[in-house]
Amino acid sequence: METKAHHVLVGAFTLAVAVLALLFALWTAKVVSDRSWDEYEVVFTEAVTGLSRGGVVQYNGIAVGEVRELFLDRKDPSRVIARIRVVADTPVKTDTTARLAFVGLTGVTQIQLSGGSPGSPMLKDRLEGGGLPRITAQESALAKLLASSEDITTTASDVLLRINRMLDDQTVANVSRTMAHLEQVTGTLAAEREEIAGMLRDARSAAERLDRVLAKAEGTLGGLDRSVAAIDRDLPGILQKLDRSLVEFEALSKNANLLVEENRGAVEQFSRSGLTQVGPTLAELRSLLRQLNRATARIEESPSRALLGGPVPEEFKP
Numbered sequence: 001m002e003t004k005a006h007h008v009l010v011g012a013f014t015l016a017v018a019v020l021a022l023l024f025a026l027w028t029a030k031v032v033s034d035r036s037w038d039e040y041e042v043v044f045t046e047a048v049t050g051l052s053r054g055g056v057v058q059y060n061g062i063a064v065g066e067v068r069e070l071f072l073d074r075k076d077p078s079r080v081i082a083r084i085r086v087v088a089d090t091p092v093k094t095d096t097t098a099r100l101a102f103v104g105l106t107g108v109t110q111i112q113l114s115g116g117s118p119g120s121p122m123l124k125d126r127l128e129g130g131g132l133p134r135i136t137a138q139e140s141a142l143a144k145l146l147a148s149s150e151d152i153t154t155t156a157s158d159v160l161l162r163i164n165r166m167l168d169d170q171t172v173a174n175v176s177r178t179m180a181h182l183e184q185v186t187g188t189l190a191a192e193r194e195e196i197a198g199m200l201r202d203a204r205s206a207a208e209r210l211d212r213v214l215a216k217a218e219g220t221l222g223g224l225d226r227s228v229a230a231i232d233r234d235l236p237g238i239l240q241k242l243d244r245s246l247v248e249f250e251a252l253s254k255n256a257n258l259l260v261e262e263n264r265g266a267v268e269q270f271s272r273s274g275l276t277q278v279g280p281t282l283a284e285l286r287s288l289l290r291q292l293n294r295a296t297a298r299i300e301e302s303p304s305r306a307l308l309g310g311p312v313p314e315e316f317k318p
Contacts (some may be wrong), residue, residue, distance in 0.1 A: 037085040044080040052111035059113040093120040100140040
C-alpha cells in the first residue's frame with residue numbers, strides 16, 4: 001500500500017510539473033507574441049462592407065498585419081472601429097492615413113495604410129492615457145462614388161431624356177434625308193472625278209509657282225537685308241560727319257557773331273555816311289550807262305564817222 005501511495009504522489013507531482021511547464025511555455029509564447037506586434041484602432045465613418053476579422057492590413061501595398069476585431073463605437077454607432085495588429089516597428093506615424101481598399105472584383109476589402117513623413121513622430125509614442133492608438137480613416141473611393149451616385153443617376157436620366165427627344169421621328173427623317181443628300185453628293189463627286197483631278201493638278205502647279213515666287217521674294221528680301229545692313233554699317237560714320245559739320249557750323253556762327261560785335265562801330269558808321277552817297281553814285285552810273293549805250297549805237301550805225309569824225313549824213317526823205 002505504501003508503494004502504491006508513493007507512486008501516486010510521484011505521478012501527481014510529475015503531472016503538476018508538466019502542467020506548470022506547459023502554462024509557462026504558453027505565457028512565454030504570449031509575451032513573445034505581444035512583443036512582436038503593435039496594435040492600433042482604425043475608426044471608420046462609413047460602412048465597412050467586405051471587411052472581416054482576419055482581413056489583410058497593408059502599408060503602401062505591403063502586407064504588415066491583420067484585422068483582430070470589428071465593433072461599433074458605443075458612443076457613436078455611426079462609426080466602426082477596427083482593431084488591427086501590425087508587425088512591430090512598422091512606421092505608423094501621427095500623419096499616417098488609412099482607408100478601405102477593394103481587392104479585385106470579389107467584394108473583399110482590406111485596410112490600406114499610407115503616408116507618414118520622415119520627420120513625424122511614431123503614433124504609439126504620442127499616446128496619452130490608456131487605450132490603443134487610433135487612426136481616423138479617410139473616405140474610400142467607393143463611398144465617394146456611392147455618395148455621388150444619386151447625382152450621377154439624375155444626370156444619366158437627363159442625358160437619356162435628351163437623347164430620346166433628339167431621336168424622335170422628325171429627327172430620324174432629317175437624318176435620312178441628310179444621308180440621301182450625302183449619297184447624291186458622293187455620286188456627283190465620283191462622276192466628276194476627272195475634273196477634280198484636273199483641279200488638283202492645277203492647284204499643285206499653282207503651289208509650285210507660288211513656291212518659286214516666294215523663293216524670289218526671299219532673295220529680294222535677303223538683298224534688302226544686306227542693303228539695310230550696309231546702311232546700318234555706314235550710318236555711324238555719316239552721323240559722325242554730320243555732327244562734326246554741325247559743330248563747325250556752330251563755331252562759324254559764333255565767329256560771325258563775334259566779328260559783327262567787334263566791327264559794330266564801323267558798320268554803324270558806314271550805315272550813316274556811306275549809304276547817303278549811294279544814291280548819287282547810282283545816278284551817275286545810270287547816266288554813264290546811257291552815254292555808253294548811245295556811243296555803241298553810233299558806232300553800230302557808222303563806225304567810220306564815229307571813229308574819224310566825218311560829216312553826219314543827211315537823212316533822205318522820200
